[in-house]
Amino acid sequence: xxxxxxxxxxxxxxxxxxxxxxxxxxxxxxxxxxxxxxxxxxxxxxxxxxxxxxxxxxxxxxxxxxxxxxxxxxxxxxxxxxxxxxxxxxxxxxxxxxxxxxxxxxxxxxxxxxxxxxxxxxxxxxxxxxxxxxxxxxxxxxxxxxxxxxxxxxxxxxxxxxxxxxxxxxxxxxxxxxxxxxxxxxxxxxxxxxxxxxxxxxxxxxxxxxxxxxxxxxxxxxxxxxxxxxxxxxxxxxxxxxxxxxxxxxxxxxxxxxxxxxxxxxxxxxxxxxxxxx
Numbered sequence: 001x002x003x004x005x006x007x008x009x010x011x012x013x014x015x016x017x018x019x020x021x022x023x024x025x026x027x028x029x030x031x032x033x034x035x036x037x038x039x040x041x042x043x044x045x046x047x048x049x050x051x052x053x054x055x056x057x058x059x060x061x062x063x064x065x066x067x068x069x070x071x072x073x074x075x076x077x078x079x080x081x082x083x084x085x086x087x088x089x090x091x092x093x094x095x096x097x098x099x100x101x102x103x104x105x106x107x108x109x110x111x112x113x114x115x116x117x118x119x120x121x122x123x124x125x126x127x128x129x130x131x132x133x134x135x136x137x138x139x140x141x142x143x144x145x146x147x148x149x150x151x152x153x154x155x156x157x158x159x160x161x162x163x164x165x166x167x168x169x170x171x172x173x174x175x176x177x178x179x180x181x182x183x184x185x186x187x188x189x190x191x192x193x194x195x196x197x198x199x200x201x202x203x204x205x206x207x208x209x210x211x212x213x214x215x216x217x218x219x220x221x222x223x224x225x226x227x228x229x230x231x232x233x234x235x236x237x238x239x240x241x242x243x244x245x246x247x248x249x250x251x252x253x254x255x256x257x258x259x260x261x262x263x264x265x266x267x268x269x270x271x272x273x274x275x276x277x278x
Contacts, residue, residue, distance in 0.1 A: 006245075009254065009257060010242075010244065010245060010248070012256055012257070012260075013245075013248045013249075013253040013254050013256065013257075014248065014253070015256075016253045016254075016255065016256040017248055017251055017253035020251070020252070020253065033078045033079070034078060034079045035076070035078060035224045035225045036075075036076030036077050036078055036079065036080045036081070036082065036224065036225040037076065037080075037081055037082065037222050037223065037224050037225070037252055038068065038076055038081075038082040038083070038084065038222065038223040038224075039065070039081075039082070039083050039084075039222055039223075039235055039249065039250060039251075039252050040070060040083075040084045040086060040216065040223070040232060040233070040234040040235065041061075041083060041084065041085050041086065041234065041235055041237040041249065041250075042086050042087075042088060042193075042216075042218055042234035042235065042236050042237060043085065043086065043087045043088070043094070043098065043237050043238065043239075044087065044088055044089055044091070044129070044130075044238070045089075045091045045093045045094065045129060045130050045131070045134055046091075046093050046094055046097045046098040046239055047093050047097070047129075047130075047131050047134070047239075048093065048096070048097055050097075050239035050240065051097040051098075051101065051239075053239040053240065054097065054098055054101055054239040055101045056243075057237070057239065057241070057246050058085075058101055058102065058105050058107055059105075060243070060246060060247060060250060061083050061085070061107065061250055062105060062107070064081060064083075064247065064250045064251060065081040065082055065083035065250055066080060066081065066082050066083070067082075067083060067084070067085070067105075067106075067107040067108060068082045068083070068084050068108070069084065069108045069110070069151060070084045070086060070110045070151060070153075070191060070214070070216070070232075071151065071190065071191070071213075071214065072213075072214055072232075075225065076223070076224070076225035077225070078225065081250075081251070081252070083250055084108075084109075084110070085102065085107060085108070085109040085110070086109065086110045086111075086112060086153075086193065086216065086234060087109065087110070087111050087112065088112045088155055088193055088195075089112070089113075089114055089122065089136065089155060089159070090111045090112065090113050090114070090136060090137050090142075090155075091130075091134045091135065091136060091137065092134055092135050092136075092137060092141075093131065093134050094111070094137070095137055095141055095145070099145070099149075099150070102149065103146070103149055106149075108148075108149055108150070108151065109149065109150060109151070110150075110151040110152075110153050110191060111142075111145075111150060111151070111152055111153065112153045112154065112155035112191070112192070112193035112216070113136075113137070113142065113152060113153070113154065113155055113181060114136055114155050114156065114157070114158065114159045114195075115154060115155075115156070115157050115176075115177040115180045115181050115184075116157040116158055116176075116177070116180065117136050117157075117158060117159070118136060118137065118138045118139045119135055119136060119137075119138045120135060120136050121133075121134075121135045121136075122135075122136065122159075129238065129240070139184050139185075142184075142185055143184070143185055147187070151191065152181060152185060152187055152189060153189060153190075153191030153192055153193060153216075154174070154177040154178050154181055154189055154191070154192045154193075154212070155177075155192070155193050155195055156173040156174065156177050156195050157172070157173050157176055157177045157180070158173065159195045159196075160173060160195060161195065161196050161198045162174075162194060162195065162198060162199060162203045163198045163199055163200045163202075163203055164198075167202070167206075170203065170206060171206050171209070171210070174192070174206055174207060174209075174210040174212075175209075175210045178192075178210055178211060178212070189212075190211075190212060190213040190214065191212065191213070191214050191215070191216070192207055192210075192212040192214075192215045192216070193215070193216040193217075193234075194215065194216070194217055194218075197217055197218035197219070199215075199217060199231075204230070204231060208230070214230060214232060215230065215231050215232070216231075216232050216233075216234055217231055217232070217233050217234065218233075218234055218236055219233040219234075219258045219261060220233060220234070220235040220236070220249075220254045220255055220257045220258050221233030221255050221258045222252035222255040233255075233258060235249045235254050235255075237249060
């Protein structure tokens with residue numbers, strides 16, 4: 001079933017990419033500018049046995065896009081494709097296997113840290129894609145990372161589903177995580193990523209109150225230069241992605257899934273409401 005879903009996503013993305021190519025060609029023929037675009041990749045763990053595949057993906061990133069930071073300060077020039085690399089949770093494997101490959105290629109990245117669980121083993125350790133021995137990085141490791149390559153962002157204190165928490169608890173996760181990281185690392189923390197990708201309008205407003213300048217979801221949207229935003233979507237990436245999958249992700253072809261996910265959520269909500277009425 002997982003493989004079938006993967007093929008469906010791949011097929012839809014091929015169609016989306018074909019549509020993009022046609023649209024770009026038509027705009028060029030009409031003399032209209034093609035807007036710059038940004039795809040933000042969201043990785044998690046990078047096990048040792050997948051390091052070579054991750055390195056290959058970074059070579060493809062350089063082939064198809066210009067690497068950029070996630071702070072939004074670099075303008076997206078017309079006609080250019082950009083890609084940014086982020087990591088959620090921040091595991092030992094990320095520091096040991098991914099960062100050396102990024103450094104070798106001068107590709108910047110953002111690490112979204114679970115601030116109050118340094119060195120801990122997450123509850124999902126040992127599941128598919130995660131080594132049983134892989135742990136969150138320690139504060140000392142974070143402090144020693146190169147500031148010119150690595151931007152640190154918050155991923156809350158303890159990695160909860162924010163949208164289901166009481167307001168006071170959710171705000172504490174947002175505010176105290178940022179304060180703790182700033183005090184510990186002596187860096188300004190301006191970026192935030194939603195744990196599990198769950199958020200609503202209230203959570204977004206609380207992020208603004210906490211002082212975050214940009215926040216990141218896991219909805220696979222593409223950012224265009226004429227659409228400034230506060231909530232930025234990301235495409236889930238993994239070293240085990242097929243090469244064609246990864247190429248299409250870099251090209252922004254997986255963005256159609258964002259609309260599909262919204263429709264799916266509406267249908268689920270309607271079914272739930274119907275069941276309640278019955």
